[in-house]
Amino acid sequence: MDLCHYCxxxxxxxxxxxxxxxxxLHELGEQKYLDETGDTVEGFIAKFGTNYLPTERTENA
Structure with missing residues (x-):
């Protein structure tokens, strides 16, 4: 995500x-990663060590 200095x-x-x-921004970034790579939430967690998506969104992923 590109942000100006102030933001x-x-x-x-x-x-x-x-x-x-x-x-x-964490949620948007993770969702973009999942959409563009086709990876799973579990794969995201394995790579980045955390999940930023709310529970209700990860249950349907």
Missing amino acids: HNEPPDGVHFNPDRMQL
Whole structure:
């Protein structure tokens, strides 16, 4: 995800200061990865060590 400096690292709305925005970008990034690679949530976890998608979305993946 390309972010400008302000959106990336400036308070109060930069993702390093806004947990809701950080979570949203994590979710969008993971979903994009899954869509583009055809990998599974389990494969994402094996590669990156975590899952950012909400439980209800991973149960249907």
